[in-house]
Amino acid sequence: MTTVDGVSPPARLADPDEGISIEELGLAARNHALPLEALRYDVTPVGLHYLLIHYDIPDLDTGTHLLTVDGRVEHPLTLDLAALRARPRVTRRVTLECAGNGRALLTPRPISQPWLSGAVGTAEWTGTPLAPLLREAGLAPDAVDVVFTGADHGVERGVEQDYQRGLPVAEALREEVLLAYEMNGAPLLPQHGAPLRLVVPGWYGMAHVKWLTRITVLDREFDGYQNAVAYRLRSSADDPGVPVTRIEPRALVQPPGFPDFMSRTRVVRTGPCLVEGRAWSGHAPVTAVEVTTDGGVSWEAATLDPAGPEADGRWAWRRWRYEWPATPGRYVLGVRATDASGRTQPVEQPWNRGGFANNLVQRVEVVVTGSA
Ligand SMILES: Nc1nc2c(c(=O)[nH]1)N[C@H]1C(S)=C(S)[C@@H](COP(=O)(O)O)O[C@H]1N2
Numbered sequence: 001m002t003t004v005d006g007v008s009p010p011a012r013l014a015d016p017d018e019g020i021s022i023e024e025l026g027l028a029a030r031n032h033a034l035p036l037e038a039l040r041y042d043v044t045p046v047g048l049h050y051l052l053i054h055y056d057i058p059d060l061d062t063g064t065h066l067l068t069v070d071g072r073v074e075h076p077l078t079l080d081l082a083a084l085r086a087r088p089r090v091t092r093r094v095t096l097e098c099a100g101n102g103r104a105l106l107t108p109r110p111i112s113q114p115w116l117s118g119a120v121g122t123a124e125w126t127g128t129p130l131a132p133l134l135r136e137a138g139l140a141p142d143a144v145d146v147v148f149t150g151a152d153h154g155v156e157r158g159v160e161q162d163y164q165r166g167l168p169v170a171e172a173l174r175e176e177v178l179l180a181y182e183m184n185g186a187p188l189l190p191q192h193g194a195p196l197r198l199v200v201p202g203w204y205g206m207a208h209v210k211w212l213t214r215i216t217v218l219d220r221e222f223d224g225y226q227n228a229v230a231y232r233l234r235s236s237a238d239d240p241g242v243p244v245t246r247i248e249p250r251a252l253v254q255p256p257g258f259p260d261f262m263s264r265t266r267v268v269r270t271g272p273c274l275v276e277g278r279a280w281s282g283h284a285p286v287t288a289v290e291v292t293t294d295g296g297v298s299w300e301a302a303t304l305d306p307a308g309p310e311a312d313g314r315w316a317w318r319r320w321r322y323e324w325p326a327t328p329g330r331y332v333l334g335v336r337a338t339d340a341s342g343r344t345q346p347v348e349q350p351w352n353r354g355g356f357a358n359n360l361v362q363r364v365e366v367v368v369t370g371s372a
């Protein structure tokens with residue numbers, strides 16, 4: 001493990017009155033969110049999809065890029081993009097959400113990429129399934145984890161590293177997992193992992209390794225930084241915690257009416273108001289969505305649109321709608337998704353040291369004006 005001294009500030013929580021720093025602003029400007037009005041699209045236009053890039057976007061050439069499969073396999077493989085494109089081709093609609101979504105709304109606030117609630121997007125990912133490739137390489141019977149290495153390189157908390165994530169073999173062998181080279185029908189853009197990335201439907205974003213160069217099968221659990229240190233749910237700095245894995249259920253409101261420039265408070269006119277948005281979960285299909293217009297005191301059932309065809313429906317968000325008879329006043333709108341595993345969204349913040357998996361119910365401030 002190579003360490004670099006003097007560049008990484010220690011992990012910490014913001015003081016009670018501490019604002020967002022220049023460093024956090026820098027991260028937020030590089031890594032943009034989905035503008036919430038873009039919840040209107042079933043498939044997020046590529047430029048509106050959120051972005052999260054730990055280091056720099058690497059400079060890769062699609063024509064010469066190679067993917068190596070090695071480690072605990074019988075036949076190590078090296079493939080170029082033409083060889084990957086010649087393999088079976090599959091398109092899946094998948095909702096991706098950053099594990100840090102909602103972090104900046106926590107109290108105390110973990111200092112890192114300061115997401116509000118828009119670190120989510122849905123794309124049609126096209127590529128070739130990973131499992132047949134692993135089987136052709138011949139997984140050793142003692143295989144435990146599969147490590148995916150990206151071409152990007154940086155320092156985190158003093159540890160110099162390539163971006164790497166390990167996935168348990170059983171997850172890597174799920175038929176839905178893709179080596180993707182297209183997003184929404186066009187070659188991947190540089191910021192989304194061109195020319196090749198991993199897509200692990202149902203898992204938080206950190207598992208979907210971009211700029212993929214190497215797949216290495218290990219006979220033990222991967223103990224690299226992004227698995228052993230970074231993406232863990234810890235209650236305190238010395239708690240070893242548990243790994244961040246699948247996406248917790250969440251629904252978001254596509255904010256109704258029109259916004260105030262600075263506060264983003266919504267202005268809605270008196271009368272019937274269609275409140276709509278999206279709901280998703282990486283654990284199990286969403287089964288119910290409820291809306292509140294009084295900040296969580298009372299809840300009403302929303303109508304869920306039918307899920308799409310199986311290949312599309314399971315891993316992508318679903319639209320929901322609710323008819324709200326808006327009368328003059330101030331309101332706090334929110335929405336809560338429940339999935340078939342029984343998981344639902346909390347009304348108290350689910351706090352952990354890294355600010356991960358915060359699926360606290362959203363708060364959308366609305367002023368309904370008297371004039372029609
Ligand atoms: N190589 C590499 N892969 C990566 C990352 C990264 O920084 N480097 N960020 C991860 C994180 S934390 C997220 S949330 C998703 C974001 O994917 P997107 O930018 O295409 O939305 O990519 C993941 N894959």
Ligand SMILES: [Mo]
Pocket residue numbers: 052097098099100205206
């Ligand atoms: Mo992320």
